[in-house]
Amino acid sequence: MKANVYSLDGEKGSEVELPSIFEEKYRPDVIRRAVLSAQSARIQPWSSNPQAGKRTTAETWGKGSGVARVRRIKGRRYRAAGRGAFAPFTTGGRRAHPPKAEQDRTEKINKKERHLAIRSAIAATIDKNLVT
Secondary structure: OEEEEEOOOOOEEEEEEOOHHHHOOOOHHHHHHHHHHHHHOOOOOOOOOOOOOOOOOOEOOOOOOOOOOOOEOOOOOOOOOOOEOOOOOOOOOOOOOOOOOOOOOOOOOOHHHHHHHHHHHHHHOOOHHHHO
């Protein structure tokens, strides 16, 4: 495959032989997969504090009080006393299934597939419509 070489004035000069990589087939599906894989590598891990909703002195009242045996905030003088705490279904309690920072959120892609995507993207630069 040959390409034209233009001067600084825009006049057509000689022709050069392009490398064989420009003869690769255009594969938009593989390019899209490689781009999504690269973008997912930038995702920052997130999670809640493991102690969130557990920093309390709440204790259960036990059986015989006529209320559910959920842990309740101690004290008599402030409004929150007697309110349920610690459990996921209570106000101010922990989350039932919080997001974990240890979870791997990156999209994997095979090495050969990534190389194919790079070659295909380079080959796509020949088509003027795709570049614009």
